[in-house]
Amino acid sequence: MTDSSSAARVYQRIVPRPVRAVAGNRVSPGVRRKVKGGLVRTLNRREARLHRRALRMVRKGDFASASDRRARTPDGRVGHVHQGLTVDLARRLDHDLVTSALDAADIPWFAVPALDDRRICLAVEQQDKGQVRRVLRALLEEHTGYVVSAAPVDNDTRLVPGSHVKAWKNYAKAKAIRVTWLRTEPTENLWVGEDQGIEIEFWTVNSDLSHDRLVGPRPNRVQRVVSRDALGIEIGFDRLSGYCDIDGDLGPSVTLEQFDIARLEEITFPVDAVLLWEHPGAWGEELLRASLRSLHQYAPWVDVVHVVAQAPVPEWLRADDGRLAVTSAPHGADGRLHLLTDIAEHFLVFRPGALLGRPTRPFDYFTPNGTTRPRRGMWTAAESFAPWTGHAYSATGRAVTQTFAPGPQPYTRSVLRGLAESGAAAEPSPDGQTQPRLPGAHPADGLAHHFAFAHGLADPSGETTAVVHAALPGITLQLDRLLARRDLQQLHFFGLGSDEALSHGGSRAVVGFLRRYFPVASPFEHGYPEDPGTYT
Known part of the structure; x- marks a missing residue:
């Protein structure tokens, strides 16, 4: 040892x-x-x-983070199985495990707003470093997890369980460590934890002045030097991580009063989501279900979800949830979304097939001053002659020089209201789920985003979106790659209702992919993913 x-x-x-x-x-x-x-x-x-x-x-200790059972990851590591697992739930479980262990050992700690807000960072004094190792090693023996050096970065122990002595071989030189638990849901299709975990920094005491100070080992979002006797306060998880729900159930953590400062990219206004429901039937319902689950899993900060139904609402849709509003509307309601009852000024639009593929922040779609950040698409010669570009030029007097990608797109009520008052309207768009090939930019997106950009109300961004047509030859291989990587923030599937996709099995392959990519039920649907009735 x-x-x-x-x-x-x-x-x-x-x-x-x-x-x-x-x-x-x-x-x-x-x-x-x-x-x-x-x-x-x-x-x-x-x-x-x-x-x-x-x-x-x-x-x-009474740890509420105990898992239902354990499972093995593809690389042989041990993971924990949880019902209804989400990224936010995993973050909370990790935080509670570590802080409960530190509290049981009477080791003082406080949360630090880390530069990388995918992870929660805690600080302890350097003099407690030996005791921290002992209590965490004991914790990792009871709840199997892993530990690596975060500063300096050294991941050569990532495959060694943290209860083993050799997992701590880099501990003496580490200024910060990362403790992770791998977690999955009962189907073992979704794994969470690799990019998260809890980082623990070792702060040194500086006694050069009349009062002791604590000095951090690396930069953070606020400051590296604080008074040792600073007042401790509670802080919401949304201040520590932009990926958390502003009004979520995570509860507060504990920090020093100097760290309770808003992030530069922090969004304080509510953001809603609008899902357009157009296609009754098995594959259409699966697209709606996947959009709801992607919001539940990867955008917990969304306030209210509005389902604009242009077809009969599925029976499994749970309309009694206070966060879900269902509105019936005719086809072509894209330009009148600002008229929805009680919709927030800022909202995301999900057309059929649009999905979130990994955790997002409000800042990925909006700036703190309220402007939108629409996703740019590939500008081609064919796109420059699309009818919507002429409407956009007529509405603004400015030539169109960029197009916009499929997938979820940010909107504001004020922009749609301004478009309506100007009399500009996009031409009807062909149904992207029945066309034999990928469509170009949606006319409503192009017109609204160009109008917002021309009036200084939009700042287009370039995050990658995966666009897949269900009739694509060899689609199974492409879907397997997306499932294995899970590294794209936006996905959009087209053509599930096309004759080619239905006859050659492409629609069936996409539906199977969606069930594996989003195995955890959202609170907006009846049943659970383990219940066969969920997919009827």
Whole structure:
């Protein structure tokens, strides 16, 4: 458990240098090795006692993060299975596990707004570093997880369970570590944790001034030096991570008063989502279900979901949830979405087949001052002659020089209201789910976003969107790649109702992909993913 180098350091601390110099000349190497070997055995026994004590303390704790069962990841690591797993739930479980263990060991800590807000960062004092290792190693023995050095970055222990001694071989030099738990849901199609985890920084005490200060080992979003006796306060998770729900159920964490500062990219206004429902039937309902689940999983900050139904509403849609509003509307309602009852000023539009593929922030679609950040598409010669570009030029007097991608797009009521007052209207768009090829930019998107850009109300961005037609030859391979990588923020599927896709199995392949990519039910539907009735 304790290597010879640790024993050598202890030997140097307890034996004065003059004595070591004399011993080096007069004591044989064999005797010196025997003394150091005795130190190694003594330190091993002491560390084992401390580990057993930390393990007993951890086992006495009441951890609500216990999983239903355990599973193996494709690379052989141990994961935990949870019903209804979401990215936000995993973040909360990780935070509660670590903070409960630190509290049980009476180790003071506080949350730090890290530069990378995918992860929650905690700070402890450098003097508690030894105790932190013991209590976390005990915790990782009870709840199997993994630990790596975050500063300096060293991931060579990522495959070694954190309960093993060799998982901590880089701990002595680490200024910050990352503890992760891999989590999945019962179908084991969705794995969460690899890009998250809890980072723990070791802050040093500086006593050069009249009052002690704590100095952080690396930059954060606020400051690296704080007073050691600063007041502790509660802080919402949305201040620590832009991927969290502003009004969510995560509850607060604890930080110092100096850190309760809004992020530069923080969005404080509510954002709704609008889902257009047009296609009754099995594949159409699956597209609607997947859009709802992608919002639940990857955009927990969305306030109210509005389903604009242009077809009979599916029976499984749960309309009794306060966050869901269902409105019947005729076809071509894109330009009148600002007239929806109680819709927020800012909202995302999901046309059939539009999905979120990984965690998002409100800042990915809006700026703090309220302007939109629509996603740009590929500008081609054919796109420059599309009818919507002429309407956009007539409405603004400015030539169109960019197009906009499929997938979820941000809107504001004020832009749609301004378009309506100007008399500009986009021509009807062909149904992208029944066409034999991929469509260009949606006319309503092109007109609205160009109008907003011309009036300084939009700042187009370039995040990649995966656009797939269900009739694509070899679509199974493409879907398997998307499922394995899960690295694209936006997805959009077209052509599920086309004759080619229905006759050659492309629609069936996309439906199977969606069930695997989004296995966790949203609160907007009856049933659960394990219930066969969910897919009837």
